[in-house]
Amino acid sequence: xxxxxxxxxxxxxxxxxxxxxxxxxxxxxxxxxxxxxxxxxxxxxxxxxxxxxxxxxxxxxxxxxxxxxxxxxxxxxxxxxxxxxxxxxxxxxxxxxxxxxxxxxxxxxxxxxxxxxxxxxxxxxxxxxxxxxxxxxxxxxxxxxxxxxxxxxxxxxxxxxxxxxxxxxxxxxxxxxxxxxxxxxxxxxxxxxxxxxxxxxxxxxxxxxxxxxxxxxxxxxxxxxxxxxxxxxxxxxxxxxxxxxxxxxxxxxxxxxxxxxxxxxxxxxxxxxxxxxxxxxxxxxxxxxxxxxxxxxxxxxxxxxxxxxxxxxxxxxxxxxxxxxxxxxxxxxxxxxxxxxxxxxxxxxx
Numbered sequence: 309x310x311x312x313x314x315x316x317x318x319x320x321x322x323x324x325x326x327x328x329x330x331x332x333x334x335x336x337x338x339x340x341x342x343x344x345x346x347x348x349x350x351x352x353x354x355x356x357x358x359x360x361x362x363x364x365x366x367x368x369x370x371x372x373x374x375x376x377x378x379x380x381x382x383x384x385x386x387x388x389x390x391x392x393x394x395x396x397x398x399x400x401x402x403x404x405x406x407x408x409x410x411x412x413x414x415x416x417x418x419x420x421x422x423x424x425x426x427x428x429x430x431x432x433x434x435x436x437x438x439x440x441x442x443x444x445x446x447x448x449x450x451x452x453x454x455x456x457x458x459x460x461x462x463x464x465x466x467x468x469x470x471x472x473x474x475x476x477x478x479x480x481x482x483x484x485x486x487x488x489x490x491x492x493x494x495x496x497x498x499x500x501x502x503x504x505x506x507x508x509x510x511x512x513x514x515x516x517x518x519x520x521x522x523x524x525x526x527x528x529x530x531x532x533x534x535x536x537x538x539x540x541x542x543x544x545x546x547x548x549x550x551x552x553x554x555x556x557x558x559x560x561x562x563x564x565x566x567x568x569x570x571x572x573x574x575x576x577x578x579x580x581x582x583x584x585x586x587x588x589x590x591x592x593x594x595x596x597x598x599x600x601x602x603x604x605x606x607x608x609x610x611x612x613x614x615x616x617x618x619x620x621x622x623x624x625x626x627x628x629x630x631x632x633x634x635x636x637x638x639x640x641x642x643x644x645x646x647x648x649x650x651x652x653x654x655x656x657x658x
Contacts, residue, residue: 312396313480314480328381339361339362349363349367351368352626371413387607403423425621426443427619428442429442463543490571494568504549510541520612552587562580581602
């Protein structure tokens with residue numbers, strides 16, 4: 309029944325509200341209320357997996373709330389729908405924000421407001437969350453602290469915006485036909501992307517058929533944003549394919565979940581890509597001939613039948629680790645002389 313997807317978005321509203329006015333008690337209670345006792349939480353490196361809402365809170369939020377005492381969650385996309393296997397998902401995209409007054413994950417505090425993008429996907433059964441797959445853009449925080457220890461981004465690094473149409477909190481009732489049409493456009497587009505380079509030059513991707521000429525591709529920090537087809541190709545796709553030309557050859561070994569809601573579509577998977585770093589290498593890392601898995605959790609927005617905006621998060625820290633690079637170890641080496649103490653900010657009134 310299509311109404312349940314609207315219901316699932318409603319069920320997650322108390323959790324989103326609790327995280328907007330973040331407190332430990334409020335968030336723990338909201339998490340416990342909407343999740344199954346044995347819910348599995350998959351979160352990006354270095355957090356890993358947790359079972360049960362309390363274990364997830366302890367791993368994900370205890371230290372973050374200490375470092376950002378006024379922690380606040382802001383969603384600009386909330387959508388829902390069934391995947392190709394019949395499972396029911398809610399996808400949320402937005403960012404966490406607060407004043408960075410204490411160290412977090414060995415990132416030195418700034419004393420200023422910071423932001424961290426998130427893509428969080430929740431699978432529902434019997435009106436309870438039974439699984440979460442989520443990426444946090446931790447490199448974004450490192451960059452704002454001027455502590456990013458890896459190669460600079462090719463694309464633009466900035467505060468990625470929400471949907472230009474400001475309609476990302478997709479209202480009900482759920483339209484199954486519309487959601488499926490939007491989702492199919494994305495699936496068809498990805499099938500054409502995979503044709504290049506094994507089946508021909510860039511023309512085989514038929515980019516103009518699927519993408520709006522004023523598209524924005526909002527990549528993860530470490531890759532950055534590309535504007536238009538040229539920006540997408542130059543700042544992301546060409547380096548990606550030059551380093552991993554076997555992209556798309558191992559789909560039988562991965563599982564991904566596509567779903568659509570109105571003009572929005574999403575994909576999640578843990579992992580949902582496998583490829584080998586060869587040829588030119590990637591992200592400034594020399595080619596190692598090593599096959600790696602990747603987690604890429606994405607949202608797309610269609611406008612007049614073409615993709616106008618695409619929000620992409622990739623667990624780059626996990627990819628680096630598989631390639632033998634411990635980003636956090638490099639972070640500590642690069643920032644030995646930084647002050648890691650808590651910052652006390654005058655109130656400006658006394």
